[in-house]
Amino acid sequence: MTSRPESPPWWRNRRYLPWLVQGVGALLIGVVVAFLLTNLLLNLTARGLLLSWSWLGQPAGFDLAETVLPFDASLPYWQAMLAGLVNTLRVVIAGLVGATLLGTLIGTASFSSNGLLRRLARIYVEVIRNIPLLLQLIFWYFVVFLSLPNGRDALQLPGIVLAKSGLFLGSPALIDGVWQAPLRFTVEFGALLTGLVVYTAAFIAEVVRGGIASVPNGQWEAATSLGLSPLLTLRRIVLPQALRVIVPGLNSQYISLAKNSSLAVACGFTDLYSVAETTLNQTGRAIEVMLILLGSYLVIDLVISALMNALNGLVQLRER
Amino acid sequence: MFLLRQVLFAGSLLGSLALIGCAGDGDGIQSQKMAAIKARGSLICGVDGKIPGFSFVSSDGSYSGLDVDICKATAAAVLSDPAKVTYRDLSSTERFAALSSGEVDLLSRNTTMTLSRDAAGGNALAFAPTTFFDGQAVMVPASSGIQSLKQVAGKPICVETGTSTELNLADRMRELSAAYTPLKFQSGDQTFAAYLQGRCVAVTSDRSQLAAKRTGFPNPAEHLLLPDMLSKEPLNPATINADPAWADAVRWVVYSLIQAEELGVTAANIDAKVADAKANKNLAQLRRFFGVDGDLGKQLGLPADFVVRSVKAVGNYGEVFERNVGTGSPLKLERGFNQQWRQGGLMYSPPFL
Numbered sequence: 252m253t254s255r256p257e258s259p260p261w262w263r264n265r266r267y268l269p270w271l272v273q274g275v276g277a278l279l280i281g282v283v284v285a286f287l288l289t290n291l292l293l294n295l296t297a298r299g300l301l302l303s304w305s306w307l308g309q310p311a312g313f314d315l316a317e318t319v320l321p322f323d324a325s326l327p328y329w330q331a332m333l334a335g336l337v338n339t340l341r342v343v344i345a346g347l348v349g350a351t352l353l354g355t356l357i358g359t360a361s362f363s364s365n366g367l368l369r370r371l372a373r374i375y376v377e378v379i380r381n382i383p384l385l386l387q388l389i390f391w392y393f394v395v396f397l398s399l400p401n402g403r404d405a406l407q408l409p410g411i412v413l414a415k416s417g418l419f420l421g422s423p424a425l426i427d428g429v430w431q432a433p434l435r436f437t438v439e440f441g442a443l444l445t446g447l448v449v450y451t452a453a454f455i456a457e458v459v460r461g462g463i464a465s466v467p468n469g470q471w472e473a474a475t476s477l478g479l480s481p482l483l484t485l486r487r488i489v490l491p492q493a494l495r496v497i498v499p500g501l502n503s504q505y506i507s508l509a510k511n512s513s514l515a516v517a518c519g520f521t522d523l524y525s526v527a528e529t530t531l532n533q534t535g536r537a538i539e540v541m542l543i544l545l546g547s548y549l550v551i552d553l554v555i556s557a558l559m560n561a562l563n564g565l566v567q568l569r570e571r
Numbered sequence: 572m573f574l575l576r577q578v579l580f581a582g583s584l585l586g587s588l589a590l591i592g593c594a595g596d597g598d599g600i601q602s603q604k605m606a607a608i609k610a611r612g613s614l615i616c617g618v619d620g621k622i623p624g625f626s627f628v629s630s631d632g633s634y635s636g637l638d639v640d641i642c643k644a645t646a647a648a649v650l651s652d653p654a655k656v657t658y659r660d661l662s663s664t665e666r667f668a669a670l671s672s673g674e675v676d677l678l679s680r681n682t683t684m685t686l687s688r689d690a691a692g693g694n695a696l697a698f699a700p701t702t703f704f705d706g707q708a709v710m711v712p713a714s715s716g717i718q719s720l721k722q723v724a725g726k727p728i729c730v731e732t733g734t735s736t737e738l739n740l741a742d743r744m745r746e747l748s749a750a751y752t753p754l755k756f757q758s759g760d761q762t763f764a765a766y767l768q769g770r771c772v773a774v775t776s777d778r779s780q781l782a783a784k785r786t787g788f789p790n791p792a793e794h795l796l797l798p799d800m801l802s803k804e805p806l807n808p809a810t811i812n813a814d815p816a817w818a819d820a821v822r823w824v825v826y827s828l829i830q831a832e833e834l835g836v837t838a839a840n841i842d843a844k845v846a847d848a849k850a851n852k853n854l855a856q857l858r859r860f861f862g863v864d865g866d867l868g869k870q871l872g873l874p875a876d877f878v879v880r881s882v883k884a885v886g887n888y889g890e891v892f893e894r895n896v897g898t899g900s901p902l903k904l905e906r907g908f909n910q911q912w913r914q915g916g917l918m919y920s921p922p923f924l
Contacts, residue, residue, distance in 0.1 A: 313737045324741045397768035516757040535694045
């Protein structure tokens, strides 16, 4: 007389119910999202703001101050945006390298046995990271770089000239009052790069300091008692252990640097944002231009993030 | 319990999405904008705020200038009080978004009327009549010895981004087949700072703007305006296409100032003129203009005497010009194209009929 336990009716069956509820929920969300999107499209159409990308192929009509790829006003908008993107990447990559070097130097300096060096590192970090980056960029550009002498009075070394218009390398010549050279970096690029490097280095220094501090003192002492020099101790014993803590922190600093590069408009550098602004004003396609901008910065930051995550995987402790 | 959690979760998600869903749709036949302004009791006017003579904030926070006077005249017409204006300082990139999103009711900010800004498929603005006929010019230090635009070739020029200035400069330099380096800055202040620091040998902007900014230079006499006119820059107040009734009202407020000058009506004599018109049935034109006869104001959705209110608030166009940018002001600009049509200028109001 054994009765099989009767399976409960479907509305109380724990096997189907969750699926059912989730399914209905997903359907409802889908309907609402579809309604919102249709509504958005309808309203955009009513205002004549429907997304269109054909303008990207029209001639830009404006010039750019500095480009790596050749550019002139008869080329289309997408090439202008590309030239801006290349300039942004140029300053971001140079900035990442510079900020990492300077930041590591200052971060390790705060463990120096030299008291003066230690204090200077602390002062640097506290001063720089507490002043808004925009103000620092304006300072570097208008106060420092634009105070450089111009024309004939420019600072000259064999093969190198530093003038108000930029740094010229490789036999610069003064033609009609303007310096010309095969390789040149404008002061706008210089000011933006200096500002980004100096600012981000302060944060990186803190990340590096935190990483080194996380290595127990005993490791230093053990290395010293083995007769390793302080530099060798740092390189072979402390840094490999500190990197595990440093890399994740660096990731977010790198991402900030890439995003902060859009402050270039403050110092007249032709970056992606600056080109986009002109494009927006000439075409009136605000939504499309903003989408391109958002997408570009998102991709740049995701790439940085992916690279740093790969690096993180390399420096993590491998347990055997 | 489990079921309840699931339902609650789905419900809260839906609820939050529904909140985003409240989207408005645009236009009616009557002016929604004017109704909104009256309900708010204040006209929100987008201005630049940094150009002496056009719109400038003084140290006590009050606004003055030609663009500002258009805001005041409109507020006087709609709300009977020229002081009921809320000013918004807008950069050249913000201005159209601020206008089309409805953040400002009226844009009176050195805006050049162009086809793409006017067209429904472009920025979809509705332009009021030109309040200042301007043109793009180039300023250089007197010590540079530069006499014409061609001599600027190969040298850096400071430009503000997001203005028609960039395009005009590129066009003209291509015509002259002269290479140049455009250094672009987001704000006018930065553009002129870089120029004064000597980063550029020239700075380009509208002639009126250059003259205005020059008044603030340490030594205005050391800077010259080149004779080249790079463009036509008719500066017009603007509203949105979507509200034609509001655009009409603004258009005719501006015309009323121009017409008042033509008819010799000034802020000082307007009371006497109105009294004359009321007493004398033969002054038909003035009677219609002041709203004594007819329903011109009503057709625009404005008070019958909107002309009287506007002119009383700021004076006629000539007075507005002289006070803010004319030869008596620090800008010292001649009337030029901005003279009345009878004096050979371009200021011409259609009839008030």
